[in-house]
Amino acid sequence: MVDVTGKPEVLREAVARGLIRLKSETLELIRTESVEKGDVSGVARVAGVLAAKNTSGLIPLCHPLPLTNAKVDLRVVEGVGVECVVTVRTRAQTGVEMEALVGVAVALLTVWDMVKQYEKDERGQYPSTVVEDVRVVSKVKGK
Amino acid sequence: MVDVTGKPEVLREAVARGLIRLKSETLELIRTESVEKGDVSGVARVAGVLAAKNTSGLIPLCHPLPLTNAKVDLRVVEGVGVECVVTVRTRAQTGVEMEALVGVAVALLTVWDMVKQYEKDERGQYPSTVVEDVRVVSKVKGK
Amino acid sequence: MVDVTGKPEVLREAVARGLIRLKSETLELIRTESVEKGDVSGVARVAGVLAAKNTSGLIPLCHPLPLTNAKVDLRVVEGVGVECVVTVRTRAQTGVEMEALVGVAVALLTVWDMVKQYEKDERGQYPSTVVEDVRVVSKVKGK
Amino acid sequence: MVDVTGKPEVLREAVARGLIRLKSETLELIRTESVEKGDVSGVARVAGVLAAKNTSGLIPLCHPLPLTNAKVDLRVVEGVGVECVVTVRTRAQTGVEMEALVGVAVALLTVWDMVKQYEKDERGQYPSTVVEDVRVVSKVKGK
Amino acid sequence: MVDVTGKPEVLREAVARGLIRLKSETLELIRTESVEKGDVSGVARVAGVLAAKNTSGLIPLCHPLPLTNAKVDLRVVEGVGVECVVTVRTRAQTGVEMEALVGVAVALLTVWDMVKQYEKDERGQYPSTVVEDVRVVSKVKGK
Amino acid sequence: MVDVTGKPEVLREAVARGLIRLKSETLELIRTESVEKGDVSGVARVAGVLAAKNTSGLIPLCHPLPLTNAKVDLRVVEGVGVECVVTVRTRAQTGVEMEALVGVAVALLTVWDMVKQYEKDERGQYPSTVVEDVRVVSKVKGK
Numbered sequence: 015m016v017d018v019t020g021k022p023e024v025l026r027e028a029v030a031r032g033l034i035r036l037k038s039e040t041l042e043l044i045r046t047e048s049v050e051k052g053d054v055s056g057v058a059r060v061a062g063v064l065a066a067k068n069t070s071g072l073i074p075l076c077h078p079l080p081l082t083n084a085k086v087d088l089r090v091v092e093g094v095g096v097e098c099v100v101t102v103r104t105r106a107q108t109g110v111e112m113e114a115l116v117g118v119a120v121a122l123l124t125v126w127d128m129v130k131q132y133e134k135d136e137r138g139q140y141p142s143t144v145v146e147d148v149r150v151v152s153k154v155k156g157k
Numbered sequence: 158m159v160d161v162t163g164k165p166e167v168l169r170e171a172v173a174r175g176l177i178r179l180k181s182e183t184l185e186l187i188r189t190e191s192v193e194k195g196d197v198s199g200v201a202r203v204a205g206v207l208a209a210k211n212t213s214g215l216i217p218l219c220h221p222l223p224l225t226n227a228k229v230d231l232r233v234v235e236g237v238g239v240e241c242v243v244t245v246r247t248r249a250q251t252g253v254e255m256e257a258l259v260g261v262a263v264a265l266l267t268v269w270d271m272v273k274q275y276e277k278d279e280r281g282q283y284p285s286t287v288v289e290d291v292r293v294v295s296k297v298k299g300k
Numbered sequence: 301m302v303d304v305t306g307k308p309e310v311l312r313e314a315v316a317r318g319l320i321r322l323k324s325e326t327l328e329l330i331r332t333e334s335v336e337k338g339d340v341s342g343v344a345r346v347a348g349v350l351a352a353k354n355t356s357g358l359i360p361l362c363h364p365l366p367l368t369n370a371k372v373d374l375r376v377v378e379g380v381g382v383e384c385v386v387t388v389r390t391r392a393q394t395g396v397e398m399e400a401l402v403g404v405a406v407a408l409l410t411v412w413d414m415v416k417q418y419e420k421d422e423r424g425q426y427p428s429t430v431v432e433d434v435r436v437v438s439k440v441k442g443k
Numbered sequence: 444m445v446d447v448t449g450k451p452e453v454l455r456e457a458v459a460r461g462l463i464r465l466k467s468e469t470l471e472l473i474r475t476e477s478v479e480k481g482d483v484s485g486v487a488r489v490a491g492v493l494a495a496k497n498t499s500g501l502i503p504l505c506h507p508l509p510l511t512n513a514k515v516d517l518r519v520v521e522g523v524g525v526e527c528v529v530t531v532r533t534r535a536q537t538g539v540e541m542e543a544l545v546g547v548a549v550a551l552l553t554v555w556d557m558v559k560q561y562e563k564d565e566r567g568q569y570p571s572t573v574v575e576d577v578r579v580v581s582k583v584k585g586k
Numbered sequence: 587m588v589d590v591t592g593k594p595e596v597l598r599e600a601v602a603r604g605l606i607r608l609k610s611e612t613l614e615l616i617r618t619e620s621v622e623k624g625d626v627s628g629v630a631r632v633a634g635v636l637a638a639k640n641t642s643g644l645i646p647l648c649h650p651l652p653l654t655n656a657k658v659d660l661r662v663v664e665g666v667g668v669e670c671v672v673t674v675r676t677r678a679q680t681g682v683e684m685e686a687l688v689g690v691a692v693a694l695l696t697v698w699d700m701v702k703q704y705e706k707d708e709r710g711q712y713p714s715t716v717v718e719d720v721r722v723v724s725k726v727k728g729k
Numbered sequence: 730m731v732d733v734t735g736k737p738e739v740l741r742e743a744v745a746r747g748l749i750r751l752k753s754e755t756l757e758l759i760r761t762e763s764v765e766k767g768d769v770s771g772v773a774r775v776a777g778v779l780a781a782k783n784t785s786g787l788i789p790l791c792h793p794l795p796l797t798n799a800k801v802d803l804r805v806v807e808g809v810g811v812e813c814v815v816t817v818r819t820r821a822q823t824g825v826e827m828e829a830l831v832g833v834a835v836a837l838l839t840v841w842d843m844v845k846q847y848e849k850d851e852r853g854q855y856p857s858t859v860v861e862d863v864r865v866v867s868k869v870k871g872k
Contacts, residue, residue: 015778016194017798019740019818025448032288051159051218056342060503061217063444064350067499067507070782072263073270074204074775075194078782078795080507082536083446103448107797111283112270119262119288120215127216127255138296140254145175145262145291150283158349160369162311162389168591199771203646206587207779210642210650213353217346221353221366223650225679226589246591250368301635302480303655305597305675318574337445337504347503356639358549359556360490360632361480364639364652393654397569398556405548405574406501413502413541426540426579431461431548434574439567454734485628489789492730493636496785496793509793511822512732532734588766604860623731623790633789644835645842646776647766683855684842691834691860692787699788699827710868712826717747717834717863722855 015075021107024156026079028102030114032148034122035095040132045090054128055088058098062086062121066102069113079106081113086121096125099151111150118148158218164250167299169222171245173257175291177265178238183275188233197271198231201241205229205264209245212256222249224256229264239268242294254293261291301361307393310442312365314388316400318434320408321381326418331376340414341374344384348372348407352388355399365392367399372407382411385437397436404434444504450536453585455508457531459543461577463551464524469561474519483557484517487527491515491550495531498542508535510542515550525554528580540579547577587647593679596728598651600674602686604720606694607667612704617662626700627660630670634658634693638674641685651678653685658693668697671723683722690720730790736822739871741794743817745829747863749837750810755847760805769843770803773813777801777836781817784828794821796828801836811840814866826865833863 036044044054051057063084070078083103091097100117102110122145126133133143179187187197194200206227213221226246234240243260245253265288269276276286322330330340337343349370356364369389377383386403388396408431412419419429465473473483480486492513499507512532520526529546531539551574555562562572608616616626623629635656642650655675663669672689674682694717698705705715751759759769766772778799785793798818806812815832817825837860841848848858 015796015799017800017818019797019820021797052345053339053342056339057217057346059338060343060346061215064500064503065215071779072204072208073267074200074779076270077797080509080795081444082448082450082506084444085446103446105448109281111273112266115266115269115288116263119266120259123255123258123262124216124218126258127219130254138252138298140293140296143292145258146289148288148291149286153281153283155281158367158370160371160389162368162391195774196768196771199768200775202767203772203775207643207646214350217350220368223366223652224587225591225593225649227587228589246589248591301653301656303657303675305654305677307654343503347501351501357636358490358494359553360486360636362556363654366652395567397559398552401552401555401574402549405552406545409541409544409548410502412544413505416538416540424538424582424584426582429578431544431577432575434577435572436569439569441567481631482625482628485625486632488624489629489632493786493789509795510730511734511736511792513730514732532732534734629789633787637787644776644780645839646772648842681853683845684838687838687841687860688835691838692831695827695830695834696788698830699791702826710824710870712865712868715864717830718861720860720863721858725853725855727853 018077018107023105023107026104026106026110027154028111028114029151030118031099031151032118032122033095033097033146034125035144037133037142038093040129041090043132049128051128054125057128058088058121058124059086061124062100062117065120066113066117069116072116073112076112077108079104079110086117098122109153111153161220161250166248166250169247169249169253170297171254171257172294173261174242174294175261175265176238176240176289177268178287181236183272184233186275192271194271197268200271201231201264201267202229204267205243205260208263209256209260212259215259216255219255220251222247222253229260241265252296254296304363304393309391309393312390312392312396313440314397314400315437316404317385317437318404318408319381319383319432320411321430323419323428324379326415327376329418335414337414340411343414344374344407344410345372347410348386348403351406352399352403355402358402359398362398363394365390365396372403384408395439397439447506447536452534452536455533455535455539456583457540457543458580459547460528460580461547461551462524462526462575463554464573466571467522469558470519472561478557480557483554486557487517487550487553488515490553491529491546494549495542495546498545501545502541505541506537508533508539515546527551538582540582590649590679595677595679598676598678598682599726600683600686601723602690603671603723604690604694605667605669605718606697607716609705610665612701613662615704621700623700626697629700630660630693630696631658633696634672634689637692638685638689641688644688645684648684649680651676651682658689670694681725683725733792733822738820738822741819741821741825742869743826743829744866745833746814746866747833747837748810748812748861749840750859752848752857753808755844756805758847764843766843769840772843773803773836773839774801776839777815777832780835781828781832784831787831788827791827792823794819794825801832813837824868826868
């Protein structure tokens with residue numbers, strides 16, 4: 015771990031995003047709330063928040079940073095897939111971009127898990143499902 | 158959760174992969190083992206295995222499936238980034254693709270965390286770092 | 301822990317339930333999906349499933365039992381509160397009633413957390429909010 | 444999650460309580476320290492403290508709040524059951540009542556787990572065991 | 587991880603032990619149950635059981651093995667310290683010695699934590715406290 | 730738990746160490762990086778850092794202390810074994826020696842797990858493997 019003991023605590027904010035490509039039929043089921051396993055965005059949102067809070071337990075050299083906010087948004091992008099945007103904030107000695115990225119990754123994989131049955135082909139494979147473009151949109155340090 | 162109580166336990170294997178795009182300078186540092194935070198692949202490998210084993214704690218509707226194997230491989234793709242391939246196996250009543258995908262995502266984000274300082278631009282942003290093409294390569298059910 | 305090493309694995313099912321008493325105004329907000337923190341039942345359901353799966357990490361002498369199903373249902377009881385019913389199943393050497401009870405308790409406390417702002421009085425106290433009647437409805441062993 | 448980034452850290456204290464109704468015979472075994480699984484109050488106390496510290500991992504929208512104190516007390520209420528009172532304290536930007544409530548719920552369910560064998564009837568059911576009256580006794584904010 | 591997918595499940599048992607050297611005055615306080623933080627052996631026993639169950643979350647390449655029994659015994663060794671013996675059992679495809687060792691280590695460190703105040707010298711150091719002789723006493727495979 | 734609510738946050742540092750005795754043949758395999766399960770020191774280092782960060786989840790009455798640094802060093806001691814030294818730092822209301830000790834214990838047990846196959850005798854026992862001399866080297870409070 016990088017030693018941040020001597021650094022001052024300042025406001026930290028990070029926004030990350032990513033996308034899961036899904037079949038149009040699957041997107042239609044999400045939009046009409048007809049997915050058998052339940053509310054896709056709702057479950058993914060909770061998974062993303064919990065994962066973001068647990069980042070230092072997942073990414074070995076991350077400092078434990080008690081978040082003061084974590085927001086996970088998901089929306090269907092017509093004909094493409096589901097986009098996830100995660101915003102996290104806290105006052106800390108180091109940045110929170112990993113927390114935002116972990117939230118995005120786990121939320122998108124939760125979407126995958128919720129719609130597995132519709133994305134598999136007849137041989138049980140996922141020819142078109144893919145998580146992509148997971149990136150940091152912005153990072154703010156200090157006021 | 159899907160009720161799998163009555164299903165028989167059969168061999169389950171899944172292979173997933175993904176990529177993190179990194180600057181050529183960063184890749185050079187990884188290849189020459191000069192990254193200040195330590196052994197990038199080594200730390201990412203451990204993070205990926207631990208995360209795969211903890212999948213049912215991260216993805217809400219995943220069944221707990223005690224894995225009998227988890228293998229995380231990382232390799233530098235010249236001029237592109239670091240590719241991660243995760244293979245998991247067990248005998249279970251349901252598939253293990255989520256375990257493989259979680260391993261890939263956490264391993265790649267651990268790579269990101271290890272090389273943060275080289276990927277940030279002068280304003281602290283990550284203009285070119287991105288995790289992409291996270292997908293299931295293959296899924297096997299039964300012998 | 302009780303030594304269950306020599307016991308055969310048989311079907312185990314348990315149903316538990318409990319209730320959180322809430323103000324009528326709060327119940328109205330839940331029913332009309334107007335709670336500011338989000339979808340009360342949805343978040344509580346996810347929390348209940350995750351907690352049920354993690355029972356052996358919470359209750360010290362519980363055996364780790366990989367659940368093959370966990371179902372958390374919540375419903376508004378007009379003028380009274382929110383009732384939660386959790387059903388869990390697996391094949392195991394010992395019963396799963398603790399898993400069902402943990403799911404109920406955590407789901408109901410999650411409901412509390414979601415509606416805190418409406419339940420507090422002007423001095424920040426909770427004069428009427430209470431979790432009660434958490435019990436095992438039924439327990440099945442074997443076919 | 445509610446954004447508490449801008450709020451000042453002040454002293455927070457919360458006291459919660461709850462009760463588990465048990466048979467008189469079971470209470471007698473607890474009082475005479477004859478329960479086969481071990482020291483009921485001792486194990487429940489540890490479970491309650493650990494759970495209170497882990498609240499933000501259990502209740503999805505709870506902020507992570509490093510507690511500076513957590514105290515779990517249990518006592519036999521003659522002819523009724525076991526009462527649990529949890530007191531938690533810290534300096535934080537938001538209240539700690541959920542931490543106290545989680546401590547109570549997990550401690551009481553641990554009591555249940557410790558005395559399962561005495562509470563079950565001949566058909567393996569729990570006709571009289573019940574957790575009830577889980578509530579916040581008091582909440583303090585600031586000095 | 588070693589791939590144990592094809593191995594048969596057989597009975598596994600492991601016994602591990604270790605010792606924490608403590609001052610005679612501290613041992614006297616433990617024996618007379620006068621330690622201010624509470625019941626030393628009781629708390630250590632719970633910590634040891636929980637840690638043993640969580641071994642695959644702590645030791646990266648350990649397989650998740652649902653234990654069917656875990657027993658943690660502690661006893662004061664006159665003039666020497668506290669000895670801890672942990673016995674774990676399950677049916678599994680690989681051995682459980684790591685589970686027993688993790689139980690011993692965490693139980694002994696919990697003893698340390700419980701008696702910190704009596705072991706520290708006037709400069710806040712621990713000149714004589716030490717955990718030692720943590721070893722596997724026996725390992726059984728199959729009946 | 731000891732109530733530390735009113736105590737000031739000051740710099741806290743602790744260094745702990747311990748040793749695992751291993752066969753000379755095993756040490757040779759570690760030194761030549763020929764251990765089949767992988768990079769012994771690398772995996773143990775990650776395990777030690779993660780465990781140190783999770784101390785309050787393992788040792789029941791430890792306060793949660795977000796560490797600002799954790800460093801795990803391992804080195805082969807010719808003809809003896811592998812020594813582990815862990816240094817942790819943070820600003821906190823109470824000391825961090827338990828965090829350092831937990832890091833040492835889990836790192837050394839991870840070494841054990843990595844070299845199990847070379848340490849076992851023909852009957853599957855570990856006649857010479859032992860973790861010993863786990864102690865606090867120094868503890869610093871304030872500047």
